[in-house]
Amino acid sequence: MYRSHNCGELRASHINTEVTLSGWVQKSRDKGFVLWVDLRDRYGITQLVFDEERTPKALMEQAQNLGREFVIQIKGTVIERTSKNANIATGDIEILVSELTVLNSALLPPFTIEDDTDGGEELRMKYRYLDIRRNPVKNSLIFRAKVAQEVRNYLSNEGFIEVETPYLIKSTPEGARDFVVPSRMNEGQFYALPQSPQTFKQLLMVGGMDKYFQIVKCFRDEDLRADRQPEFTQIDCEMAFVEQEDILNAFEGLTRHLLKEVNGVEIEKFPRMTYDEAMQKYGNDKPDIRFGMEFGELNEVTQHKDFGVFNTAELVVGIAVPGGNAYTRKEIDQLINWVKRPQIGALGMIYARYNDDGTFKSSVDKFYDQDDLAKWAEITGAKPGDLICVLSGPTHKVRTQLSALRMELATRLGLRNPKEFAPLWVVDFPLLEWDEETNRYHAMHHPFTSPKPGQLELLDTDPGAVKANAYDLVLNGNEIGGGSIRIHDKKTQSLMFDYLGFTPEEAKAQFGFLMDAFQYGAPPHGGLAFGLDRLVAILGGQETIRDFIAFPKNNNGRDVMIDAPAPIDDKQLEELSLKLNLKS
Amino acid sequence: MYRSHNCGELRASHINTEVTLSGWVQKSRDKGFVLWVDLRDRYGITQLVFDEERTPKALMEQAQNLGREFVIQIKGTVIERTSKNANIATGDIEILVSELTVLNSALLPPFTIEDDTDGGEELRMKYRYLDIRRNPVKNSLIFRAKVAQEVRNYLSNEGFIEVETPYLIKSTPEGARDFVVPSRMNEGQFYALPQSPQTFKQLLMVGGMDKYFQIVKCFRDEDLRADRQPEFTQIDCEMAFVEQEDILNAFEGLTRHLLKEVNGVEIEKFPRMTYDEAMQKYGNDKPDIRFGMEFGELNEVTQHKDFGVFNTAELVVGIAVPGGNAYTRKEIDQLINWVKRPQIGALGMIYARYNDDGTFKSSVDKFYDQDDLAKWAEITGAKPGDLICVLSGPTHKVRTQLSALRMELATRLGLRNPKEFAPLWVVDFPLLEWDEETNRYHAMHHPFTSPKPGQLELLDTDPGAVKANAYDLVLNGNEIGGGSIRIHDKKTQSLMFDYLGFTPEEAKAQFGFLMDAFQYGAPPHGGLAFGLDRLVAILGGQETIRDFIAFPKNNNGRDVMIDAPAPIDDKQLEELSLKLNLKS
Incomplete structure (x- = not known):
């Protein structure tokens, strides 16, 4: 029998019990006269203790030679811990070890087996069996x-x-x-x-x-x-x-x-919501409704003025960014550059600041007066302190662009709380x-x-x-x-x-x-x-x-751990009545 | 809404309830003045009734035109059934139909959708979706x-x-x-x-x-x-x-x-049981232990006589067939032929009848006397009325042969009761x-x-x-x-x-x-x-x-319903950098 308990189950009520545990060495702290080992398994961590007074010398030495990720089995007595650790479920106790068996040694892992690891994505995929030992995975x-x-x-x-x-x-x-x-x-x-x-x-x-x-x-x-x-x-x-x-x-x-x-x-x-409504309100058939920033269509209130860009556009549409009036000019320019990136593809962005005093300041003040902009605010639901961002162009394209902007801004504004669920x-x-x-x-x-x-x-x-x-x-x-x-x-x-x-x-x-x-x-x-x-x-x-996903593939469809796909035998091809016909 | 209840749930307590049901026409019985339809779905069968007195003429005609496996929806009233049917859960009631909609018509199925069907295995696999409608599947x-x-x-x-x-x-x-x-x-x-x-x-x-x-x-x-x-x-x-x-x-x-x-x-x-014991006792590493008929090794009691076949055999081994002494000579000859079939491969079979009076009659009486045969009986556990069947040859081969015989006889004797479980x-x-x-x-x-x-x-x-x-x-x-x-x-x-x-x-x-x-x-x-x-x-x-298995493949690995596998496009092969390399 490899264990009487797992590494997550011992409590103060077990004090004085003789136990057998098995698991991995998470880490050791060696103070010379006393040595602690964190023993880890799927269920948790239990602290082992070895000290000069109570631990035989040979056992102490054996413990000092344990490396990270060694697989060990110990027998010992559950004792009360002098300094409790409230962060772990077994934090009230530790095990005074009387017997230690190394079940398997371990090479130094290529990345740290900690919640925050130093391993890059490909390395972690190559050694996925080590990555799976980490709590997050x-x-x-x-x-x-x-x-x-x-x-x-x-x-x-x-x-x-x-x-x-x-x-x-x-x-x-x-x-x-x-x-x-x-x-x-x-x-x-x-x-x-x-x-x-x-x-x-x-x-x-x-x-x-x-x-x-x-x-x-x-x-x-x-x-x-x-x-x-x-x-x-x-x-x-x-x-x-x-x-x-x-x-x-x-x-x-x-x-x-x-x-x-x-x-x-x-x-x-x-x-x-109908598809049509989702496209009209959010420019997206899978809208995130954890937050508002609904689209306001501005054709009626922007056309028939002298602003040619809007006049010729199939759709003029805007959103109100909560508190966006606080953005500096530079920050707004960066937003404009963001929507003009090839991945988004807008030709530009018109904006209007809604000042706290109820006035507006827009990038198209030449064409639109305060009454016009007040209508923009009404339609987009903007409030004083907000920023109205407006895009224009062919309907489907501009909706997609404004949707991307809406999501980006919501992320920046912290409106996409992963603990909130909006189906x-x-x-x-x-x-x-x-x-x-x-x-x-x-x-x-x-x-x-x-x-x-x-x-x-x-x-x-x-x-x-x-x-x-x-x-x-x-x-x-x-x-x-x-x-x-x-x-x-x-x-x-x-x-x-x-x-x-x-x-x-x-x-x-x-x-x-x-x-x-x-x-x-x-x-x-x-x-x-x-x-x-x-x-x-x-x-x-x-x-x-x-x-x-336990064993994911990388972006080339490869399993880098087992190194698949891979060439197969000529015999296998022959049996399948196939020949390779390589292009390169 | 296609149904208020399913076809397995209506009981006497529902009498006078207006219901809507949907399902398949299992069968109709038309007596001219009255027509019953068995309506089937996953949950059961409910009887529908149409009659001259209570059913409008047009609806009666509509019902008369229903074919087997038509998909219909009906509205009607749950009424008490005059002659109850204890075989089905809904047997206390029937539905007096007031409205009938054909949701889909159906061609005559290629085999009957009944517990015992007239369809052969390949036909049933080709129309597996119809086979699945049958209760057994x-x-x-x-x-x-x-x-x-x-x-x-x-x-x-x-x-x-x-x-x-x-x-x-x-x-x-x-x-x-x-x-x-x-x-x-x-x-x-x-x-x-x-x-x-x-x-x-x-x-x-x-x-x-x-x-x-x-x-x-x-x-x-x-x-x-x-x-x-x-x-x-x-x-x-x-x-x-x-x-x-x-x-x-x-x-x-x-x-x-x-x-x-x-x-x-x-x-x-x-x-x-150890593998060795299973092989020795049953000639098989997956013995059926719902019944006895354990092997008895007879080398010690059969060799050192003049019967050369046994003397030279690595293993002489027998089983007692309960009540087997009742077999006629012809039946025993058939058994001998059975073990000599190429699939089994025995060279022959020696047998000894254990008569009710305690005497033995064997096919090798020339070599073995009553005392010898009594030892065979003791070792194989035979009782008066049994038949002892003995095979000999190389150990592994002869065990496999006798195991096949043991299973065959157990099946014939009805000892392999599928409702009994022996892990x-x-x-x-x-x-x-x-x-x-x-x-x-x-x-x-x-x-x-x-x-x-x-x-x-x-x-x-x-x-x-x-x-x-x-x-x-x-x-x-x-x-x-x-x-x-x-x-x-x-x-x-x-x-x-x-x-x-x-x-x-x-x-x-x-x-x-x-x-x-x-x-x-x-x-x-x-x-x-x-x-x-x-x-x-x-x-x-x-x-x-x-x-x-919902959609099994046949013995050539083909899904005969969807007709797979099948050739693929040249374009697909090209994309995969493959060429066919057919042998034929």
Whole structure:
């Protein structure tokens, strides 16, 4: 038996107990006549003590030779600690050690195993097993497990059945790029790893499973941006015989449960907003509503003056920055430069200071008088002491730019408190979105999303205006979930594939099984998927997902710890009937 | 709102309630003046009634036109049923329908959606979404979800943390064949899909995670035998600072919990048996101990006579078949032919009838007298009325043959009751096993398994005799789990790789990260993995796993429903820097 207790459980009530503990040497403090060792395991830290008076010489020497991260087992007696440590749960006691066994020695770790480490990101990923010993990473993984377990408990109690769908499926050219898996037994053919279990969960609805969920890995072979992973985890859900309202209620219930169980936060009813409203008020389909700074559209009150920039703009829109009048001229110039950076792309920014005395001072005083600016203030909700920032240009572009500015300023103003949670349903998403690259409409959500009743006819005349029964759950400015009511009849699904540019042959080859299924009695159905990695990070009050993933990959999709991907044997290639065809 | 209640919930207490139900038309019975429709959903069946007196003519006609598997919504009143149906939970009531909406029509299903269907296996797999509507499949999937949830609840309560390990890892030539995934971003390189998260769970132990579990998909590109799937699910577990005893107790607890919660069976303490004992008593390392028929070794009492076959045999071994003396001569001849089939491969079988009067009649009366045969009976535990079956030959071969015969006879005798559960730990597995094909020793469990203390030295002199801290959990003659105490120091691990034929370079390239990790303070650790598919099937009292998998693949590794694997675009191949290299 390696231990009688763990390193987080001994208290004053255990004094005089003989115990056996095992763990890692966190650190030693050697005063010559007395030596303390902090022994660490998953559960906490317990202080060991060795001293000249009570510890045999050989044991004292053995203790003095312990290095950081050595794995040891000790036997000893729990004694009262002379100077208590209120910072740790075991701070009332220490162990007077009578026997010490080194279970494994350790090289000096390449970075310090402390809450604040000196290790850079790549180094920590290479030695991830050491990084996981650090509280911030360890606790994030434990937190993730708790969230997942709460999801399962809640959904199971609500009658959802977790069903495992296959990982070796079929590649579809639509959407993001698939990872493929060559089949040895079916020469020249490939499986694909699922980007989501979308079609399978729909088939489960056709199969009468009714309330399905799964916490499942999904895969996308995309060029990785920071904080994207080629494999990620989804909470995937689907229900039959439901309307949008049923789904929103079901998963609002789940999210409310998580906020309560995991964060101790109770939120009554989540607000809802249409996509159009979100774009108009926040320039963003995932607005952070922890703070205001809503957009005010100023076309009516800025045009018909002599300011050509505004007169010719499709949209003139501003926000009030709380207390922003305190900014110096230099700080405002820096803001202007910030919005003009290529990543944001604004051509400039007009501003108006709202002085405490009720007067205004703007960068366009030549064109707008105090009454004009008072209207700006009214529309943007500015108060004395605020700064009004105004951008102008093509509607979608300028909204995106002002949204970026709004988020940046909110961050600077400390309005994005990670301990505050503001969920929001965004509903009535467009069915289609225009893709500049391919010069055509694509399914905004996916090709299985149902248009709103009666809107199918708009497809030919005004495709961009067709709204779908599609919705996102937004939390603190992040999309944490999204879904839709699906098409459940073959005719509409064929029409949709046709509209999205599939030939009938392609549609049949790729999704024939789904359209077949729709002919055998498909119920109305819909669902939603949460991104677990992001959800967990936000609930955990963090911006980045990496610490919530046990073994993440870097931005090149590499696992730098195991050094994957890697070349494979010629024999393996041969068995798979493949040859390399290197470009370089 | 599609429904106020589901099809399994209405009772006599609901009589006179107005309800809305949705579901599938299971079947109709049309008597002309009255028409009953069985409406089905996941939760049950509710009878709908339409009759001349109370149903408007148009609605009656609408109902008459319903086909099997149509998806409908009805409104109506719960009324008392004149002839109650005790077979279904809603059998006291029926719904007098006032409104009927066809939500979706249905083609005639290719097989009947009944508990006993007329569909063959391939047809049912092609239309799996219809097969899932059948109770046996639907209930199996729900049962599986319950088992998985119980596993998670139990392990979480015991302090285990579920950690997700990566699916895109590195190919290792050792063991079964990997499925590989070409990397687009790392030209000419491949990920592999995990055969198990073995090294990652060990790294989690090095990382201090201590008690890990995961229900996780694993992948093996093997030539498929019946009832094997290229992707399968494991309950994967690992613990640090443990000895074998701790692990057996932990997962005996889990299994006991499942048997109790899922099957209502309470089992106190699981018996344990060494591998050697299992082989000797049952000729099998996963013996079914629901029944006796233990092997009796007869060398001592059969040799030194004139029967050459036995005299030259390495092992002479028999079993007593309860009541087998009732077999006719023809039936015994059939048994002899059965063991001589190529799949079993025995050269013949000697038998002795144990008559009710205490006398014996054997096929070798020429060589053995009544006293000799009485000894056979004593050793095999035969009683009057039994049949003693004896095989002889090389030890391992003859044990395997007699084990097959024992299982076959037990099945015929109805001794393998699927509602009875007999778990068994088999411990002290050999570290290595001889592989005829490659003419060398392989790791029996895997190369990370630790030899028993002090046995490492035997490796050079008697490798086959080295025992490992490796164990299997056997349930009703099936291995449902297996594991070991792992090596946790670099030196032993290097030695093991060396012994298994890895060059130091290969060992470093493949498992350098693990051996590195062992240098930074690796704790003693060990674990176990359960095969979830098989575990669920056995707990569910079934022999085959397919009905417990939502979307299984056929014996060629194909998903015949979605028709995968399939060829991919040239563009995809090009992006992956691959060319097909077809043999045919």
